[in-house]
Amino acid sequence: MVPNILSEIADYLKHQDYSLVVRRMLDASLDTGSPALIRKAIQFSQQYREAEKQHPGASMPSDFLAMAEQLLQEAAPYYTSASPLPQELLNATGVSKTYSKGSFQLKPVSLKISSGEIMGIVGENGMGKTTLLRCLGGQLAIDGGTIQYSLLQKPDAFDIRKYIAFIPQRIPRWYGLLKDNLHFSASIAGIHGEENLLMVDYIIERLNLGAYAHLDWNQISSGYRTRFEIARILLQKPKLLILDEPLANLDINAQQTILTDLRFIAKSVKHSMGVILSSQQLHEVEKIADAVLFIKQGSCLFQTGVNQPAITGNVIEVETTAAREQVAAILGDEVQIQFNGGFFTISSESKSVQEMIGALLNEGVAVTYFRDITHSTKRFF
Amino acid sequence: MKIKRPFAPSIINKLDEHLLINNPTIWSTRFHLILYYGGLFLLFLFGLSWLVPNDARNDTNIGVWATIISIISLIGIVFWIIYLLRFNVFKRFGEQKMGDGITTFFLYFLAIGIFVMAPFIPSYVETIRAQKAYKKSKIYEDINRVNTIVCQIEYDSIPHAWDSRIYYLRQTDNTTIPPYMKDEEAVRAGTILDSSEFYNTIKLSDSVVMVEPGVAEIYQCPDYQFLAPYNASEREGLSLLKSQDLYHLVLQNFKKPDTAKLQKELRELLYKYSSNLDAGNYVRYYENENPDNYTARIDKKYGLREMDDSINNILSKQSRWNEYGWEVFLRLFYYITICVALFVFIFRHSTPKTFFLSILAAVILSIITTLILATSGSDSSFIFGILLLYYLLFAGVSLATYSLATRKAITGIAINLFVYSTMFIPLIIVGLYYDIRRQ
Numbered sequence A: 001m002v003p004n005i006l007s008e009i010a011d012y013l014k015h016q017d018y019s020l021v022v023r024r025m026l027d028a029s030l031d032t033g034s035p036a037l038i039r040k041a042i043q044f045s046q047q048y049r050e051a052e053k054q055h056p057g058a059s060m061p062s063d064f065l066a067m068a069e070q071l072l073q074e075a076a077p078y079y080t081s082a083s084p085l086p087q088e089l090l091n092a093t094g095v096s097k098t099y100s101k102g103s104f105q106l107k108p109v110s111l112k113i114s115s116g117e118i119m120g121i122v123g124e125n126g127m128g129k130t131t132l133l134r135c136l137g138g139q140l141a142i143d144g145g146t147i148q149y150s151l152l153q154k155p156d157a158f159d160i161r162k163y164i165a166f167i168p169q170r171i172p173r174w175y176g177l178l179k180d181n182l183h184f185s186a187s188i189a190g191i192h193g194e195e196n197l198l199m200v201d202y203i204i205e206r207l208n209l210g211a212y213a214h215l216d217w218n219q220i221s222s223g224y225r226t227r228f229e230i231a232r233i234l235l236q237k238p239k240l241l242i243l244d245e246p247l248a249n250l251d252i253n254a255q256q257t258i259l260t261d262l263r264f265i266a267k268s269v270k271h272s273m274g275v276i277l278s279s280q281q282l283h284e285v286e287k288i289a290d291a292v293l294f295i296k297q298g299s300c301l302f303q304t305g306v307n308q309p310a311i312t313g314n315v316i317e318v319e320t321t322a323a324r325e326q327v328a329a330i331l332g333d334e335v336q337i338q339f340n341g342g343f344f345t346i347s348s349e350s351k352s353v354q355e356m357i358g359a360l361l362n363e364g365v366a367v368t369y370f371r372d373i374t375h376s377t378k379r380f381f
Numbered sequence B: 001m002k003i004k005r006p007f008a009p010s011i012i013n014k015l016d017e018h019l020l021i022n023n024p025t026i027w028s029t030r031f032h033l034i035l036y037y038g039g040l041f042l043l044f045l046f047g048l049s050w051l052v053p054n055d056a057r058n059d060t061n062i063g064v065w066a067t068i069i070s071i072i073s074l075i076g077i078v079f080w081i082i083y084l085l086r087f088n089v090f091k092r093f094g095e096q097k098m099g100d101g102i103t104t105f106f107l108y109f110l111a112i113g114i115f116v117m118a119p120f121i122p123s124y125v126e127t128i129r130a131q132k133a134y135k136k137s138k139i140y141e142d143i144n145r146v147n148t149i150v151c152q153i154e155y156d157s158i159p160h161a162w163d164s165r166i167y168y169l170r171q172t173d174n175t176t177i178p179p180y181m182k183d184e185e186a187v188r189a190g191t192i193l194d195s196s197e198f199y200n201t202i203k204l205s206d207s208v209v210m211v212e213p214g215v216a217e218i219y220q221c222p223d224y225q226f227l228a229p230y231n232a233s234e235r236e237g238l239s240l241l242k243s244q245d246l247y248h249l250v251l252q253n254f255k256k257p258d259t260a261k262l263q264k265e266l267r268e269l270l271y272k273y274s275s276n277l278d279a280g281n282y283v284r285y286y287e288n289e290n291p292d293n294y295t296a297r298i299d300k301k302y303g304l305r306e307m308d309d310s311i312n313n314i315l316s317k318q319s320r321w322n323e324y325g326w327e328v329f330l331r332l333f334y335y336i337t338i339c340v341a342l343f344v345f346i347f348r349h350s351t352p353k354t355f356f357l358s359i360l361a362a363v364i365l366s367i368i369t370t371l372i373l374a375t376s377g378s379d380s381s382f383i384f385g386i387l388l389l390y391y392l393l394f395a396g397v398s399l400a401t402y403s404l405a406t407r408k409a410i411t412g413i414a415i416n417l418f419v420y421s422t423m424f425i426p427l428i429i430v431g432l433y434y435d436i437r438r439q
Helices: A005-014 A018-032 A035-054 A062-078 A129-136 A157-163 A178-188 A193-206 A222-235 A252-266 A282-288 A324-331 A353-362 B010-022 B024-029 B031-051 B062-086 B100-133 B136-153 B183-189 B195-204 B243-251 B259-272 B294-302 B304-318 B323-349 B352-376 B380-401 B409-422 B425-438
Strands: A088-098 A105-114 A118-122 A144-149 A164-167 A240-244 A274-279 A291-296 A299-303 A314-320 A335-339 A344-348 A367-372 B163-169 B207-212 B215-220
Touching (some): A005 A018, A018 A035, A018 A062, A018 A193, A018 A252, A035 A062, A088 A129, A105 A129, A105 A144, A105 A274, A105 A299, A118 A252, A129 A240, A129 A274, A144 A157, A157 A164, A164 A222, A178 B024, A222 A240, A240 A252, A252 A274, A252 A282, A274 A282, A314 A353, A324 A335, A324 A353, A353 A367, B010 B024, B010 B031, B024 B031, B024 B100, B031 B100, B062 B100, B100 B323, B136 B243, B136 B259, B136 B304, B195 B215, B259 B304, B294 B304, B323 B352, B323 B409, B352 B380, B352 B409, B380 B409, B380 B425
Parallel strands (some): A118 A291, A164 A240
Antiparallel strands (some): A088 A105, A088 A144, A291 A299, A314 A344, A314 A367, A335 A344, B163 B215, B207 B215
16 A cells, blocks of 8 residues: 555645644655655755744745645655555563562553554553553563563563663753764664764754754753653664653643654654553543553553453543532433542443533533543543 | 864864764764873873973972872863763664774773873973983993092092901811911801802902912902992993092092192082982981091082982983883883773673672672681682682673673673673783792
């Protein structure tokens, strides 16, 4: 199957989603592997950012649009073959871990991940998400089970660290200029000379870090530190990327952007990779993840497609100014209502989501927030 | 890649950029910067040592210089290690080529070598300055001239008669003891000597008359070497006139000299080596010495001790970097550099926890081994054997655990100790070899 990234870009262009146009154009240029095209895509992106800086929100000049069309035409010949099939990257079976100090125990967890897949690990604080990720990343010795790094044969610790990139929640400090660090990371990953310069420029542009690349660690916010760490790791082209709470330090827009970008990058036509990330931002993760694994008290309670309890009834979250009694009166005895501080969690075995929210709206209840969590792991919290 | 480095020309920055994107292993050692800034530092030290006032006749203050520069070098090494922590190829799990580890170690060795070399620079410059200021042959010539002049001027006040004494060779049957000398008296005088001492005394005497076999009359010339600096030993074909030489040259066929002219010449020579020394640096013994002693009297009269001190200082500085001096320097340089380089290498290739645990393990192992050796009264072969055994043990554990997917502290400790002790293996094997041969 010929990938439709070019038609996707054309579509964004038609709807004037220019931010997405430049990001996907950069992805497409990387897929082509053509240094000339990558360089043009970088210029294209820089042109967009400059225009945005000068006149935010204004429509793009005609030469920008012409350049977009030209890039699409130049990229088209590279997309004649089908994209490679997904490869299994990691197969963990019954992985368990007990710390010598403390009573926490990660009970046996099994999971598989392939290239191009994104898996979200969700759960409350202290439930074992980081422990699981560190075990998978080869950072913690496991007490039980096996972890098979499918593309490696008899790997040692060094091979595993090259195969898997692990981004911890607290990112170790970088020293020196941020850009130097990126050049260094690319260089130790075997990207030398002109290619090194090009790829660092590319990743800076792709993650929109240009304004900060000449600074050092102390001069950027924790959100940008996360982004730079992701940039550094992506330059090293790991097969599997593990991120522990990557969204913790990001604002809402940055969260959306990073998650979307991770999805795009993971599903790259030519350079796909597996991504495992843990987060408290349940809904955001569920939006982009192909599979979700929910951990509670060290046990896996839910895993998409593997350990999926049968769904009975429907559950919604509603935020309203109406009193609990009023909501209960409108929805009747067939629903159970829980008040969770800011909003109501309403579940019903017999009523559909549409019926519940429809009843509230029909009665003139002011609903300021609504979400159907019937299929979300949120209902297990 | 746009850091402004002080005193760095653009070529250094270009080299830095080139290495960063092409050879991260070398770049991350920062060797190019150490070489440049270390070279500048060495040049600065060389220039400074050359420019600061330094009279070759004065006592050296090189110890103070070496201490201060060693402290600066140590601070430099600490700064360098902090820089090394910033970018670590080996802890970032990048691509590694065969030989990267050896290249890195070699560069560490050279970088630390620059730091280690620095404290020796002032000493080397001091030697060059002393050699340039005073020609060695001229110094020897001046010493001989001073002694000759003093002998001429003081002809009337110095002894001329040679001391003589009869020595006997001890025979097991005591047959050679002359009948006119009682055995006890000769023993008390210390003149009955064993054969080796007897012939050695003859060899070292200024003159000898063999009275009969086993009986020698030894003549000792009075001391006319009023100026005989300790450091002016016979070397490089240069030698001082001995007392008997001076006797034959001046006293034996004495002719009355032009005393005024000689005194003027002596004053000039004394002035030449007068260094305005702080006399407090030296211990003078004039006051405590016997006023009848003619050498002490002449020393004091002409101030020859001061000249003696000056010449000693000059010759000491001049000969500091002779063949023996270079041997000492090379040994110091090599062992300090390799020890520190290995420490840095190990530090960079292990986690801080493993590094410090390795040091702790080495210390504990040393204490235990010392206790065992002290209580067992073992010989050196046993000690060398134990050290080799440890080495093989570390090597075994390192090799057995090298390919494991998960590293543990014990693995890291074994690898660290294995790498560090490799340096001492040639020494141990050589020691063991000679020990076995000796046995």
